[in-house]
Amino acid sequence: MAEKNPSFVLEKAGSVYYEDRPVPELKSPYDVLINVKFTGICGSDVHYWVDGAIGSFVVKQPMVLGHESSGIVHSVGSSVTSLKPGDRVAMEPGVPCRRCVRCKEGKYNLCAHMAFAATPPYDGTLAKYYSLPEDFCYKLPEHLSLEEGALVEPLSVGVHIVKQAAVRPGDSVIVFGAGPVGLLCCAVAKAFGASKIVTVDINEERMAFAQKYAATHAFRSQRESAADSGARLIRDCDLGLGADVIIDASGAEICIQTAIHALRVGGTYVQGGMGKNEITFPIMAMCTKELNVKGSFRYSSGDYQLAVDLLASGRISVKELITGKVSFKEAEKAFTDVKAGKGIKMLIEGVED
């Protein structure tokens, strides 16, 4: 293709630039080429932009940013059967190897050879074109916009967390953190039949939004011990013997500690949020209360399709989470705004034709 692929590239911490790169070639007959239309920004994108690394993932060479995208299929490989040019799709940005034990047991999010957009060394989706295998693209029904399609990625993160938590109808659920992932966890928990959903945050505005959006209760943190906070949570929100499920979408040490105290015996705790690598953890309470404690990482089989279905059926709405849109040329401004904590979800439009 004579056309070029304008891309938004992170050179190293703090330095981004635009570059015309080659249009990706379809490496397999099962691949499709997508014209990217909208890309949301995640805390991890900002983190790479600011620090040039997350843990052992270090940006050693320039890397295209972005991974929360939707687009329109441009062309398809010869073995593609379910998509055609013009189809609008949500893009699942991580392609596993399909051959290792984790992949074959159904946990491809844990694949050691995962190629994930905008996790070094793999380029991300903030470009005009991006290629993916057919089974990592999910057709959007007519009544869902491409903007909503870009929210499928964080929604899938929420779906995966709530599935890890095994929320059942009638459960009481507390979600620490009312950022995009926390909000979406509340929405998914509601769709899964949770009868009580408590949102916790230090930001009043975010909590007020969460209560209008999907939570049934809000809890204001105070300066107190985690044990006291946990006990107060149970009292203030009428949680009886404690919550059935608690999800952390904050990564904050005090939230994690509070959660262990706010769970009922036999309850389930899921770590979704990312903060300090190591924290002080109430392990004896976890032990004697026989809690199920799990991690949650990205998304795996069935999560993306469930996210699309929840949006398509109207059981979850994401339109209200989109608080800003900028053109491709203003991408850096979006990063600056997200870093400053403005709004909920900022979208970057695709390259103009």
Place this chain on the structure above:
Amino acid sequence: MIMKTDEQDSNPSFVLRAIKDVAFEDRDVPKLRDEHDVRVHIAQTGICGSDVHYWQRGRIGDFILNSPIVLGHESSGTVVEVGSAVKNVKVGQRVAVEPGVPCRFCDYCRSGQYNLCNDTIFAATPPWDGTLSKYYVVASDYTYPIPDHMNMEEGALVEPVAVAVQITKVADLRANQTVVVFGCGPIGVLCQAVAKAYGASRVIGVDVVQSRLDFASSFGADDVFLPPKPESGVDPIEHAETVAALLKEKFNLGEGPDIVLECTGAEPCIQAGVFVTKKGGTYVQAGMGKEVVAFPITTACIRALNIKGSIRYTTGCYPAAVDLVASGKIDVKRLITNRFKFEEAEQAFELVKAGKQDVFKVVIEGVQ
């Protein structure tokens, strides 16, 4: 990298051309299809009831023989060629071959149930060729190295052991549970052995052939049972209930075993199996017989039974099977009653078809 082969190397194959019509053919040495493939020089192949069924009836369910296929799927061999991306095996390595490679792209594959993939390429299931050839090409992650002390016959028996591992996985067998296995053929006795290896407290094998019960006693079963024949005029369902009651009484199974593995496909066994399972217990259908049977469904309902089907194997079954054989927990050599050279393959199939009591597992040596 390739092991040196004769320029005139060919691929002698045992082919099912049409129902009841088998022949030897010289086919081309198969080529690797991509960088993940390996070529295996097949050493030993066991015969399964399904192989005989395609030969005699030309179909199992929706799988219909429409064009010639090479037979065989329970094999071991030596890797002679590897694709450039292969890391888990080397040329010269001895392996057990998992004969069904799924598509890796569909929802079943992605959710950890690759045994349910609609586009699986399964050796000797029409239209796919099997392993009764000199060489067989397969994706490298479907070959499993076997340790030096395991011989190639044991390597070929890994396949039915993997079937038994999957059956116990589906049953969710836990330590100290009681298990009744209907059928003391190869799959039945292997289920009994796997159940013991996995900590079952009591395993009881059921069959109508005394010699098979005798073998099962010496293999994995703690106890064996030969059900009485039904008296003339007795309703089959009543008889099945009688058999179930006898089983529970004779072996002090209380309200019934935790787990029943049905490895015969025979209607009277299916019925007795449902009646004998304890309340809340698990019944797994592994055996294949009549497609439609009279099933005690009300019993299944009011006793809140978990009833599941089991087919082939999933992730982890082959490595577990290799380990069960390699560690000596299951002595598969004892299942082999007859051995044939490659040129005698048709006789081997005739022997299995004849169904004599003293014939258990028949293996066919590969092309030298």
